[in-house]
Structures are given as C-alpha cells and as structure tokens.
Amino acid sequence: MPERKTVPALMLALPLLWSPPAAAQDEMSEAEAFVASNIIHIVLHEIGHAVIDQFALPVIGQEEDAADSFATLEVLTIYDDHVDILLDAAEAMLIMHDLTEAGGTPLDYFGVHDLDIQRGLRIVCHAVGLDPERYDEAARWTEMDPDQQAACEIEAETAIESWDALLEPYLREEGGSAAPAPVTLEDSALPEMRTFLADTGIMTDIAGYVGETFRWPQVPALVAADCGEANAWYDLDTVEIVMCYEFIDELFALAEQR
Numbered sequence: 001m002p003e004r005k006t007v008p009a010l011m012l013a014l015p016l017l018w019s020p021p022a023a024a025q026d027e028m029s030e031a032e033a034f035v036a037s038n039i040i041h042i043v044l045h046e047i048g049h050a051v052i053d054q055f056a057l058p059v060i061g062q063e064e065d066a067a068d069s070f071a072t073l074e075v076l077t078i079y080d081d082h083v084d085i086l087l088d089a090a091e092a093m094l095i096m097h098d099l100t101e102a103g104g105t106p107l108d109y110f111g112v113h114d115l116d117i118q119r120g121l122r123i124v125c126h127a128v129g130l131d132p133e134r135y136d137e138a139a140r141w142t143e144m145d146p147d148q149q150a151a152c153e154i155e156a157e158t159a160i161e162s163w164d165a166l167l168e169p170y171l172r173e174e175g176g177s178a179a180p181a182p183v184t185l186e187d188s189a190l191p192e193m194r195t196f197l198a199d200t201g202i203m204t205d206i207a208g209y210v211g212e213t214f215r216w217p218q219v220p221a222l223v224a225a226d227c228g229e230a231n232a233w234y235d236l237d238t239v240e241i242v243m244c245y246e247f248i249d250e251l252f253a254l255a256e257q258r
C-alpha cells in the first residue's frame with residue numbers, strides 16, 4: 001500500500017474497502033509476473049474507459065491518456081506490490097516501442113494513443129510523482145532529472161485530484177456491499193493462456209474491486225476470449241471489457257525480449 005501522505009486525496013480511501021489480490025507474484029516465474037503485471041494495467045485501463053462511459057465523465061484531452069492515468073493511479077492505490085506492476089507495465093511499452101522502431105514501422109503521431117515510449121514513461125512519471133521514495137530507482141533508470149521529477153509530481157497530483165473529484169459522486173459508501181462484476185473466461189485455442197489467467201485470479205480480483213467500489217449504472221462484465229487479434233477493449237454497446245488471449249500470448253513473447 002502506498003504511504004497515505006504521498007497520495008492525499010480520495011482514491012486512497014478506496015482500498016480500505018477491498019483486500020489485495022491473493023495471487024502472490026513471488027510464486028510466479030519472472031515472465032509470468034511480468035505478464036500478470038501487464039494484464040492488471042491493461043484491464044484497469046479498460047475499466048478507465050468504462051467509468052468514463054458509464055458515469056458520462058468529461059474528457060479534456062486524449063481519452064487514452066485518461067485511461068492510462070486511471071490504470072496507473074488505481075494500481076498505486078490498490079496493490080501492495082505496485083512498484084513491480086507499474087515498472088513491468090512501463091517496460092512492456094518501452095519494449096513495444098523498440099520493436100516498432102526495429103521493425104521500421106512509422107511512428108503513429110496521429111494515433112489515439114501516445115507513442116508507446118511516451119505511455120511507458122508517463123507511467124513512471126506518475127509513479128515517481130506520487131511515491132518518489134519507492135520509485136527512486138525508476139527515476140534513475142529513466143534518466144529523469146530533478147526538474148522533470150518535480151513536474152511529474154505536479155502532474156500526478158493534478159491527475160489524482162481530478163480523478164477523485166470526478167469519481168467521488170459514484171463511489172459506494174464504506175460498508176456498502178455490491179456484487180462483483182461478472183467474469184467470463186471463455187474457452188480458448190490457447191488453453192495455457194486461459195489457465196494462466198484463471199490461476200492468477202486477476203479478473204476475479206478486479207471484478208470484485210470494481211463491483212464494491214463504484215455505483216455503476218450498469219456494471220461492466222469482464223470477458224477473456226479469443227479475438228483473432230492481440231488486443232483488449234471496452235465495448236460501449238455491450239458494456240464488456242474484453243481481454244484477448246492472443247494479447248496475453250503476445251505479452252509472454254514480449255517477456256522474452258527483456
């Protein structure tokens with residue numbers, strides 16, 4: 001759990017309602033832990049899209065940035081081992097950037113997402129900004145200078161205060177109970193990916209957390225499925241968060257690039 005003093009506002013009140021995940025990353029191989037970290041950040045990113053949609057939140061700037069900051073701040077708030085999770089998520093994006101460059105694919109400056117390298121470094125920026133002591137090594141690793149670190153602190157605090165203000169009307173009262181979001185792990189042509197996802201308990205943990213934390217007009221369902229592509233998304237029409245088994249498979253391939 002992050003230090004209370006470093007994250008002043010409401011988001012830190014949430015995890016008190018919720019027990020941290022049971023899946024201990026120290027029982028996993030390094031590659032499995034890396035993949036699990038990334039699944040957590042990706043699913044929470046999609047939850048970010050779901051809260052924006054379901055609570056009709058204003059989005060000033062790129063929604064993809066907002067979903068990333070939601071995911072990062074939620075990880076900081078609800079996971080004891082947030083340092084490992086966020087640095088794995090950042091590293092995956094930096095590796096994807098390197099692969100894009102190495103493959104000669106033109107960088108997509110007009111994309112709805114920032115470039116992978118920016119997304120990865122933004123995760124580190126928010127984490128260093130909110131918890132400089134625990135992310136001291138990450139600041140060095142990314143060659144973040146003191147001015148940049150100060151700017152990240154301001155930006156991260158603005159982000160968390162903004163999310164708090166927007167989410168406050170939609171939080172459940174402490175002690176209020178709610179059903180977890182429904183979870184479906186469909187059968188897969190990549191059965192080992194399904195087994196891995198089931199064993200980590202990530203989907204069930206996040207489903208419990210979001211069910212208990214927010215007053216949803218319609219609680220989003222968490223679905224893992226074969227999609228024919230390595231992707232994840234929030235479906236506005238069906239109110240489903242879809243995590244593709246192909247994406248998990250791709251994350252294992254990324255783990256080998258480390």
Ligand SMILES: [Zn+2]
Pocket residue numbers: 045046049064067
């Ligand atoms: Zn997104």
